[in-house]
Structures are given as structure tokens and as C-alpha cells.
Amino acid sequence: MPDLATPLIAWYRVNARDLPWRRPGFGAWGVLVSEFMLQQTPVGRVIPHLEAWLTRWPTPSALAADAPAEAVHQWANLGYPRRALWLHRAAVEIRDRHGGIVPQDVDALLALSGIGDYTARAVAVFAYGDRHPVVDTNTRRVLARAIEGRSQPGPPSRRDLDAMAAILPARSDDAAIVDAAAMELGATVCTARSPRCGACPIADRCAWRAAGYPDTGEERRRQARYEGSDRQARGAVLRVLRDAAPLPVRLEDLVSDWPDRLQRDRAIDSLIVDGLAEASDGALRLPR
DNA sequence: CATCCGTGGAA
DNA sequence: TTTCCAAGGAT
Structure with a gap:
């Protein structure tokens, strides 16, 4: 297995976007809220909503003190409004079970409503600096190409966590950067449609590229038609x-x-x- | 494991 | 115009 971590870390230090939740001291609550909003909603649409949300509810307890209706209303047009409901429930659970502090333990995070494998580890890693594999859709695509030599990842699986864990450095601070770098690379370079392989820091060790960019990816299941649904x-x-x-x-x-x-x-x-x-x-x- | 769940911008 | 896709999770 080629070393992906080293070039990813170097690339990330230079190319990482300056996003609000990456600012030092942004806080676990801010990271948690950002991750909820980022579930299936593009970064550019999330940022203004995130700022407004955190201004109104700077802590989990502040949100928990308001009615769910307020959360759903503030969610506005971000899409998938049950995320607003789940975020409100999570805030109540954090207040009642964790003294108003966003938990650090992955299992405790997984027990909160609306938090799954991705979000739990994203919070533990990006807010608290722990060492875990963080796997989102970008990461899965990067790994599918670089390691498996396929154009698109297969269906999501728990095994994705093992694949990511296999390339993580030992030090937790480095591992966190590799987690973020894999996501960032997939979001900005190794994109779903027209990847910019000329700008890719791991092109020289990419299995997909080495194989001549075969289109081995199964056709992604088409999203159900929205009009009339x-x-x-x-x-x-x-x-x-x-x-x-x-x-x-x-x-x-x-x-x-x-x-x-x-x-x-x-x-x-x-x-x-x-x-x-x-x-x-x-x-x-x-x-x- | 497959399906359902919003919304809007870009190709 | 239609299609694709975007830091997923629950059931």
C-alpha cells in the first residue's frame, strides 16, 4: 500500500479552504452544528445559515430551551428539515445527559439523534482531535480511485472505515489532517464528475490513474425524480x-x-x- | 441492504 | 430542459 498520508498532509497545508469550522477555537458545538448542516447540503449554502444559527444559539442548552418549531423555522431552506428536528433533539440530549457539553466519546456521540458513523467521528476528530477514521462521500471516492482503481466507490459500507483507518498516521494530530485532507481532495480535486488529476498530490500513486482511468464504477443509482414526488x-x-x-x-x-x-x-x-x-x-x- | 428524505446550482 | 450531485442518517 503506497503512502498516501504524507503527500495528503503536505497538500492540505497549502490548499485547505479557509472554512469557518476550521478556525481554531470554533468549538465542538459549532463543529456539531456545521456537520448537521453539511449532511447533503453544499458548503456554500451552509456557511451563512451556520453563522446565524450559532449567533442565535451559542450553546446546546440555548437551543434545547427553545421549541423544535424554532429550529425548523431557522433551518429555512437548507433541505431535509428533519435534520433540524434531530439537531434540536440532540441538543436536548446533550443538555440532559452530558451537562450541556458536546460529548467527545464516539459511542456517546453515536447515541445522539441524527448522528451516525460520519458525524460522530467528524466531531471527535475535528472538534476534539481524537484519532479515528472519518469517512464521507468524498473520502470514499478518493479511496476507491487511489486504492481500488475504480472510478466510483461502491455502496457505503462499514468496511470504508477500515480502509480509511489503514492509511491514518499514528499521531492523532496528523491523522486528523489526513481525515480532513481526504475529504478536501475529494471535494475540490478528485471530484465526481471531472477530476483535476493534474492538481492531485497523489496522482503518482493512484491505482485508477495507473490503470488508465477505467470506467469500472457501476452506474450510480439514479436519484428518484423530484418533480411530482x-x-x-x-x-x-x-x-x-x-x-x-x-x-x-x-x-x-x-x-x-x-x-x-x-x-x-x-x-x-x-x-x-x-x-x-x-x-x-x-x-x-x-x-x- | 435499499429506500426515503429537500433544495438549489451547475453541467 | 433534464440530469447530476452535494461533509448522511434512519428505518
């Missing part, structure tokens, strides 16, 4: 609730022009089931 219906309903908040909206006024009545009702029901909306006497509102 249940997700779009949910999004439309929730947007109305956000715009009306804190006032409830009468059910008959909720996207009353939606083309598919059944789909609209299905969206409302599922939002209630998910805890993103609350029915109150013929009307719907964000959850209190």
Missing part, C-alpha cells in the same frame, strides 16, 4: 408552515392548489408522523 409535496407544505409560523395554517388552506389531493394529504400525515408538524383543531403548525 412526495418529497416535493412535503417540501411545499412545510414551506407554507415556515412562512406562516408561528401561526397555524388551516388544513383547507394548505397548498390547496396542489394537483394531487391524495398526495397532499399523504404529505401532511407523514410530516405529522415525523414530528415536523402538529395538527391542532383543523389546522397545522410547526411542532412545539
Whole structure:
């Protein structure tokens, strides 16, 4: 196995973007909030929302003291609004179980709502400097290409953690940089569509390049069509609730022009089931 | 393990 | 215009 860590560290020191959550002393809560927002939402859209969020709720306890509705409202158009709900729940759990301090232990982090393998380790590593493999979609693509010689990674798996762990240096501070560097490389150079291999610090040891860039990656499963989907219906309903908040909206006024009545009702029901909306006497509102 | 869950910008 | 994709997680 070629040494990927050394060139990645050198490259990262020069090329890392100056992102808010990388500033020294940004704090574990800030890192945690940023990671929630970054789950499937691009960096450029996250930054302004992150600043506003942390200004309003500088600590987990501050967020926990407000109603979930406030979190869902502040989440605005970041997408996947249950992340706002989960982040609020996590804040309550941090207040109740950890004295208001974001835990450092990976298992404790994994036990919080909305936190999985990626986010738990990202917080432990980037906020606390511990030594763990951190694997996101960028990292998986980098490893698939550099080590497996494939153009795209296979489906996500627990084995990805082992693959990343295998290239981590012994020192935890170096390991944290390699974690960040693999993500950064995948985000800015080793991109999904048109990778810039001329700017890649590990091109000379990349298995995919050595094999002549074979297109061995299976076709990625196509994302379900959004237009006309249940997700779009949910999004439309929730947007109305956000715009009306804190006032409830009468059910008959909720996207009353939606083309598919059944789909609209299905969206409302599922939002209630998910805890993103609350029915109150013929009307719907964000959850209190 | 496959599917579901928002939103908006770029190719 | 359509398609692709973006620091995932829960079920």
C-alpha cells in the first residue's frame, strides 16, 4: 500500500479552504452544528445559515430551551428539515445527559439523534482531535480511485472505515489532517464528475490513474425524480408552515392548489408522523 | 441492504 | 430542459 498520508498532509497545508469550522477555537458545538448542516447540503449554502444559527444559539442548552418549531423555522431552506428536528433533539440530549457539553466519546456521540458513523467521528476528530477514521462521500471516492482503481466507490459500507483507518498516521494530530485532507481532495480535486488529476498530490500513486482511468464504477443509482414526488409535496407544505409560523395554517388552506389531493394529504400525515408538524383543531403548525 | 428524505446550482 | 450531485442518517 503506497503512502498516501504524507503527500495528503503536505497538500492540505497549502490548499485547505479557509472554512469557518476550521478556525481554531470554533468549538465542538459549532463543529456539531456545521456537520448537521453539511449532511447533503453544499458548503456554500451552509456557511451563512451556520453563522446565524450559532449567533442565535451559542450553546446546546440555548437551543434545547427553545421549541423544535424554532429550529425548523431557522433551518429555512437548507433541505431535509428533519435534520433540524434531530439537531434540536440532540441538543436536548446533550443538555440532559452530558451537562450541556458536546460529548467527545464516539459511542456517546453515536447515541445522539441524527448522528451516525460520519458525524460522530467528524466531531471527535475535528472538534476534539481524537484519532479515528472519518469517512464521507468524498473520502470514499478518493479511496476507491487511489486504492481500488475504480472510478466510483461502491455502496457505503462499514468496511470504508477500515480502509480509511489503514492509511491514518499514528499521531492523532496528523491523522486528523489526513481525515480532513481526504475529504478536501475529494471535494475540490478528485471530484465526481471531472477530476483535476493534474492538481492531485497523489496522482503518482493512484491505482485508477495507473490503470488508465477505467470506467469500472457501476452506474450510480439514479436519484428518484423530484418533480411530482412526495418529497416535493412535503417540501411545499412545510414551506407554507415556515412562512406562516408561528401561526397555524388551516388544513383547507394548505397548498390547496396542489394537483394531487391524495398526495397532499399523504404529505401532511407523514410530516405529522415525523414530528415536523402538529395538527391542532383543523389546522397545522410547526411542532412545539 | 435499499429506500426515503429537500433544495438549489451547475453541467 | 433534464440530469447530476452535494461533509448522511434512519428505518
